[in-house]
Amino acid sequence: MKQRISALLLGTALALAAGGAMAQDKTVKIGVLTDNSGLYSDLGGAGSTLAAQMAVEDSGLAAKGWKIDIVSADHQNKPDIGTTIARQWIDVEKVDIFVDVLNSGVALAVNNLVKEKNAVMINTGAATSDLTNTQCSPNTIHWVYDTYMLANSTGQALVKAGGDTWYFLTADYAFGHALERDTAAVVVKSGGKVIGTVRHPLNSSDFSSFLLQAQASKAKIVGMANAGGDTTNTIKQAAEFGIVSGGQKLAGLLLFINDVHSLGLKVAQGLNFTETFYWDLNDGTRAFSKRFSERMKNKAMPSMVQAGVYSGLIHYFKTIDAMGGNPHDGVKVVAKMKEAPTDDPLFGKGTIRADGRKLHPAYLFEVKKPAESKGPWDYYKLVGTTPADQAFRPLSESACPLVKK
């Protein structure tokens, strides 16, 4: 009897010790899942991996005994490839947290898998607002921007300025559809009208047919619900076909600094669009961007997607460090991340909502004229700011089951 009790005690002690060791587990594996070779690779790609590295270095966790690894892979903008990699990362490589995951199609697929396997995703690249609405998940935080916010900021500003008839040129996949849907809703709500839509396949090189249809519609605003190379080619060819000189206005619903750099100011000047990060906003963003650009092969400034990777990881590191170890439990970590306010030099102070939406201000920019720019990457003028609590979809409109009403 005595022996049995001591055996039991020993067992309990061992179990406790093992449990303690689990909580003390200070290893983390970060997976940067992005487009490393295709049309979006300048927005995320190698720059996102660099941003993750800088976050690891700046977090100072290595000095506290943490061991942090980063893996990166190319999902080629294909949801099936993205989920295959994600599955292998979680099952074999024991990846704890996914960052970047641009491309809405890939993001929605990986979102399901991350939930099923109880990992974490800080999505900084995908645009679809469904990630925090109908498809919201206790394992996912949507960090940088979404289609609702873009529509709300750019759409409303343009309708107010008199652009009350719209024609959409939409990329024919999850992202384009979401951006078109959200923008059309804002246009109609603000008193405007949508005259028509044409949907083009992702990664097209010639837009002249679509632009002619937009031109024939006589809509005041041609809304480009596409991104990356598709948008830059549209803008360039719109100039050629005299869309803007003919009195119509182009609305870039999603544009990144890399797109403006690629177009050149002569073509891009005067465009209005919304971002949540610009390298030249304040001392904090400038200091980070300078360090970032020095380490980039083509000396590019960070896009908001890449800045989001850094900002998201900094908050993640703070959270797990406060927890004393990595519990390898996605729901638990994300719940803790939502409790604490966020604060970093790139996006300033912010919060994460119950539906997984990270809140920060949205900035409406206008592209400078060539004469106004002091040099490469000096491209934006700030024309308006939407405060954090008004920039995103209000919880009262949310269809996310995580939101208690």
Next chain:
Amino acid sequence: MQALYAQLLVGLINGSFYALLSLGLAVIFGMLNIINFAHGALYMMGAFTAYFLLHLTGIGYWWALLIAPIVVGIFGMVLERTMLQWLAGLDHLYGLLLTFGIALIVQGVFQNYFGSSGLPYAIPDYPQIGEWRGLQGGMNLGFMFLPVYRGWVVIFSLVVCLATWFLIEKTRLGAYLRAATENPTLVRAFGINVPRMITLTYGLGVGLAALAGVLSAPINQVRPLMGADLIIVVFAVVVIGGMGSIMGSIITGFALGVIEGLTKYFYPEASNTVVFVLMVLVLLVKPTGLTGRAA
């Protein structure tokens, strides 16, 4: 109805790129029996050469039209001399794999240094004669606003295509070339340097790709992947037109541009696939392609 005319014209513009590229492929396949998968990468190099000429040396568009095809053509000839010539007589698959590998390497190197978003290249604004500012601006045709540059692309590529056809089908040099593909030993016996002719032919095909690249630089962004996006369609064009048939590839190039343009109008979602549907249909009915001869 007006919109339809406009779409037809726009289709013709895209068709000119298809025609120029598929022509180069057809020349190379017809004369060298190589399925040149590096064609898209060489097209991209043509556009980049134009960009470098302008931004590093200040040499503008008009000279680039001449210099870029020569520079890239020489690069092609080096490829042929050092690598492709050893594959003569082997199965098509070897040439395909080698050129595909070359394409991946070239694209990878460019992407590494220049990213994926691309670089700007403006439409030339000289010579300025009266109201004309080079190829900038456009004219109103009543049913559409036609950018001058697009009109130039159609006319110029039509001239280049017909000149190439004439060179190969109607001149003595072309006759030598065709004879050298039929029976190289016999042609060599007449004292003609067949290997050099093959190299020059590959250079010509590559030069045509580079020329298309320069033409496209002001319309599209100069991007490392600009060729990869196009090459699959162009291969479909060549297959539909009949492998190795010069006139066939020119006509099919323009025709498919128009058909694709119409699809963009009536059912835009299918515009990327219509060419391949057509390819399947043609292969089912006539496996040698529309103008191809049975092997």
